[in-house]
Amino acid sequence: MSLLRGRGHRHREVVELNITAFMNLMVVLVPFLLITAVFSQVAILDLNLPTDGDASAEPDEPEFHLEITVRESRIDVGDRGTGLLTVIENSSQGYELDELGEYLERVKQRFPDKADATLLLEPEISYQTLVSVMDKVRVLERLDAESNQVMSYELFPEISIGDAPLSN
Amino acid sequence: MHYSGGRAARMERHHKRHKRNGALNLVSLMDIFTILVFFLLVNSSEVQTLPNAKDLTLPESIAEQRARENVVIMVTDTDLLVQGRVVASIADVVNSNELVIPALKAALLNQSEREIRQLSDEEAAQREVTIMGDKEIPYSLLKRVMATCTDADYGNLSLAVLQKSSALKLSALSSGG
Known part of the structure; x- marks a missing residue:
C-alpha cells in the first residue's frame, strides 16, 4: 500500500493544473447565460384584415365560404351561402376542439383548394379560445404510426375574424 | 514502527x-x-424580439412562426400599452362605446410618424403590428384593438402566442422514447 502511494505521489506532483481563472470565468458565465436564456418561446399568428380600400369588392357568386361561429355553448360550422353544416355542442370540459378538427378535415377533403375561412366570435369569448380555435382551423396534426412522428397538414390557414351574428 | x-x-x-x-x-x-x-x-443564440410579458399571460398555441420586429401593442387586464408606454386603461376603454379607441389610435399614428423612411400609400397600409394580449381578455376588447389598428393603417396584424407542443406531439415523444 505504501509502495503504491509513494509511486503515485511521485508521478502526480507534476500535474497540478491551476484552474482558478477558468473556474472564475465559468462561475460568471453560467449565471449570466442562465439569466439571458429564453425558456418560453413566443411565436406569432398572422391575421390579414381587410383595410378600407379593398373591402366588399367580392362578387356574389354562390361560392363555398367556410364560416366557424364560436358561441358561449357551442361551435357552429357553416357555409355563408347555404347555411349551417354542423353544430358542435360543448361538453362539460369546454369546447370540443378535437371534434371540430375532425369535421374540418372532412370539409377539406371535399374542398381541397379552399384555404380561407372566417371565424365569427361572440363578444365574451376569451382570447385563449380564439387562439385554440384558430389552431384547429389552421392545421391538422396527425400521428404517423410508422415513423411515430407528428405530421402537420394545412387546413384553412387564411383566417379572417368577425362578429358572430346574434343566435336565434 | x-x-x-x-x-x-x-x-x-x-x-x-x-x-x-x-x-x-x-x-x-x-x-x-x-x-x-x-x-x-x-x-441563447436565438434573439428574442418581443419584450418580456411579465404582467400578462399569453395564450398557448401550436404556431411555429417566429416573431418579427415591429410595433407592439400590449393588452393586459388593467392597461393598454404601445411599445411599453401606457396609453389608456382598460376600464376607460371598456366604458366608452366607440369602436375605435382614440388614445390607441393617436399613439399608433405617433409611432408611424416617427418612422424615418417615408412609405408609399400602399406600403403604409401594410404596416405591421404585433398584439400581445392576456389570454383572458374578451373578444369584444380584442376586436376594438384590431379595429383601431386597421383604422391607423396598420393592416398586418400578428397575434403573439406562447409556443407549446401539442398533446399529440408529447405522446409521440413519450411512446417513442
Missing part, C-alpha cells in the same frame, strides 16, 4: 497529509459547468 520520532514530527506529518488530501476535487463541477455553458450559449 510508528512510535519513532517526537510529537512535533508526528503533527507535521499529519498536517502534510491533510494538506495533500484537502484540495477540492473540482473535476465533476468543471464538467457540469462546461456542458452548461455550451448548452446555454447555443440556446
Whole structure:
C-alpha cells in the first residue's frame, strides 16, 4: 500500500493544473447565460384584415365560404351561402376542439383548394379560445404510426375574424 | 514502527497529509459547468424580439412562426400599452362605446410618424403590428384593438402566442422514447 502511494505521489506532483481563472470565468458565465436564456418561446399568428380600400369588392357568386361561429355553448360550422353544416355542442370540459378538427378535415377533403375561412366570435369569448380555435382551423396534426412522428397538414390557414351574428 | 520520532514530527506529518488530501476535487463541477455553458450559449443564440410579458399571460398555441420586429401593442387586464408606454386603461376603454379607441389610435399614428423612411400609400397600409394580449381578455376588447389598428393603417396584424407542443406531439415523444 505504501509502495503504491509513494509511486503515485511521485508521478502526480507534476500535474497540478491551476484552474482558478477558468473556474472564475465559468462561475460568471453560467449565471449570466442562465439569466439571458429564453425558456418560453413566443411565436406569432398572422391575421390579414381587410383595410378600407379593398373591402366588399367580392362578387356574389354562390361560392363555398367556410364560416366557424364560436358561441358561449357551442361551435357552429357553416357555409355563408347555404347555411349551417354542423353544430358542435360543448361538453362539460369546454369546447370540443378535437371534434371540430375532425369535421374540418372532412370539409377539406371535399374542398381541397379552399384555404380561407372566417371565424365569427361572440363578444365574451376569451382570447385563449380564439387562439385554440384558430389552431384547429389552421392545421391538422396527425400521428404517423410508422415513423411515430407528428405530421402537420394545412387546413384553412387564411383566417379572417368577425362578429358572430346574434343566435336565434 | 510508528512510535519513532517526537510529537512535533508526528503533527507535521499529519498536517502534510491533510494538506495533500484537502484540495477540492473540482473535476465533476468543471464538467457540469462546461456542458452548461455550451448548452446555454447555443440556446441563447436565438434573439428574442418581443419584450418580456411579465404582467400578462399569453395564450398557448401550436404556431411555429417566429416573431418579427415591429410595433407592439400590449393588452393586459388593467392597461393598454404601445411599445411599453401606457396609453389608456382598460376600464376607460371598456366604458366608452366607440369602436375605435382614440388614445390607441393617436399613439399608433405617433409611432408611424416617427418612422424615418417615408412609405408609399400602399406600403403604409401594410404596416405591421404585433398584439400581445392576456389570454383572458374578451373578444369584444380584442376586436376594438384590431379595429383601431386597421383604422391607423396598420393592416398586418400578428397575434403573439406562447409556443407549446401539442398533446399529440408529447405522446409521440413519450411512446417513442
